[in-house]
Amino acid sequence: MDELVERGVRITRQRRVLISVIQNSPTHLDATALLAIAKQQDSGINLATVYRTLALLKNCGLIDELDLMHLEGEKHYYEAKTSSDHCHLACFGCGAIMEYASPLFEKLKRKIAADSGFRIRVARLELGGLCKQCAKTTA
Amino acid sequence: MDELVERGVRITRQRRVLISVIQNSPTHLDATALLAIAKQQDSGINLATVYRTLALLKNCGLIDELDLMHLEGEKHYYEAKTSSDHCHLACFGCGAIMEYASPLFEKLKRKIAADSGFRIRVARLELGGLCKQCAKTTA
DNA sequence: TTTTACTTGCGAATGATTCTCAACTGGGAA
DNA sequence: TTCCCAGTTGAGAATCATTCGCAAGTAAAA
Ligand SMILES: [Mn+2]
Ligand SMILES: [Mn+2]
Ligand SMILES: [Zn+2]
Ligand SMILES: [Zn+2]
Numbered sequence: 001m002d003e004l005v006e007r008g009v010r011i012t013r014q015r016r017v018l019i020s021v022i023q024n025s026p027t028h029l030d031a032t033a034l035l036a037i038a039k040q041q042d043s044g045i046n047l048a049t050v051y052r053t054l055a056l057l058k059n060c061g062l063i064d065e066l067d068l069m070h071l072e073g074e075k076h077y078y079e080a081k082t083s084s085d086h087c088h089l090a091c092f093g094c095g096a097i098m099e100y101a102s103p104l105f106e107k108l109k110r111k112i113a114a115d116s117g118f119r120i121r122v123a124r125l126e127l128g129g130l131c132k133q134c135a136k137t138t139a
Numbered sequence: 140m141d142e143l144v145e146r147g148v149r150i151t152r153q154r155r156v157l158i159s160v161i162q163n164s165p166t167h168l169d170a171t172a173l174l175a176i177a178k179q180q181d182s183g184i185n186l187a188t189v190y191r192t193l194a195l196l197k198n199c200g201l202i203d204e205l206d207l208m209h210l211e212g213e214k215h216y217y218e219a220k221t222s223s224d225h226c227h228l229a230c231f232g233c234g235a236i237m238e239y240a241s242p243l244f245e246k247l248k249r250k251i252a253a254d255s256g257f258r259i260r261v262a263r264l265e266l267g268g269l270c271k272q273c274a275k276t277t278a
Numbered sequence: 279t280t281t282t283a284c285t286t287g288c289g290a291a292t293g294a295t296t297c298t299c300a301a302c303t304g305g306g307a308a
Numbered sequence: 309t310t311c312c313c314a315g316t317t318g319a320g321a322a323t324c325a326t327t328c329g330c331a332a333g334t335a336a337a338a
Contacts, residue, residue: 052286116271212294283336284333293326305312
């Protein structure tokens with residue numbers, strides 16, 4: 001939040017609510033789900049504002065955008081960015097989404113940057129497949 | 140192609156053309172671009188068939204779907220899958236898309252699978268940032 | 279307070295992707 | 309070879325996510 005103030009971004013009532021919802025959400029939210037939760041605190045919030053705020057936060061590097069293998073439709077999901085990136089494992093069998101962080105992932109990013117001279121601002125590693133449970137079931 | 144026959148998938152004129160276009164494309168194609176190129180060989184092809192074929196190939200694991208950081212709109216891009224996965228670097232400055240393959244990436248995938256018991260079918264690593272050139276320019 | 283550039287709500291507009299259904303066809307069976 | 313039909317296609321409508329346009333509202337600097 002202070003991040004935004006420093007950048008001269010105006011803190012509106014709607015933005016305050018949306019940011020809080022995203023930061024406290026235990027799950028990955030799509031725009032509609034985010035709106036539904038935000039409305040509980042500020043019933044007037046509009047879907048267009050949700051999208052505008054998501055774009056703002058994404059540009060500021062405060063949230064990450066995910067596909068989660070489009071397990072249920074073409075929408076995107078969002079989560080607050082944390083210090084170390086984690087990757088997402090999406091199970092085609094049961095639809096579960098798991099997270100996985102590893103120093104090896106950080107190392108890979110550093111190596112890519114070093115090898116290519118690319119300055120990484122966003123890193124997204126998403127895997128699709130079968131979770132332990134489902135892999136067992138499917139033989 | 141033989142892959143498909145083995146799976147009992149019917150090889151139609153349209154599918155033959157679409158598969159060939161994807162396999163020979165030097166760039167990452169979205170559905171509309173794919174249609175445009177395919178039409179040069181078979182003018183009757185329809186966009187719905189393009190989407191149906193993309194879904195088919197994706198399910199068979201013959202192509203990968205990419206976001207390329209949605210640098211230009213919410214569409215998706217496709218490319219023929221090759222033996223070793225590579226990641227995609229998308230430059231926010233000039234829009235360039237670079238590819239990068241590394242044994243370290245393969246290693247990370249193996250480690251994730253080993254650690255979590257997840258059976259990986261699709262792996263997508265996409266990075267957004269500034270390419271060497273643009274990083275220099277932007278200070 | 280006053281001011282004003284930045285935001286918002288609302289509804290319409292876009293763009294991508296999917297669906298419906300009648301007509302068509304690949305490829306196994308006869 | 310010809311026949312047959314389950315699987316596939318084209319066309320257009322429908323759906324869904326996301327963006328726009330604009331008048332009205334409001335942070336926050338002065
Ligand atoms: Mn996550
Ligand atoms: Mn996407
Ligand atoms: Zn599962
Ligand atoms: Zn660049």
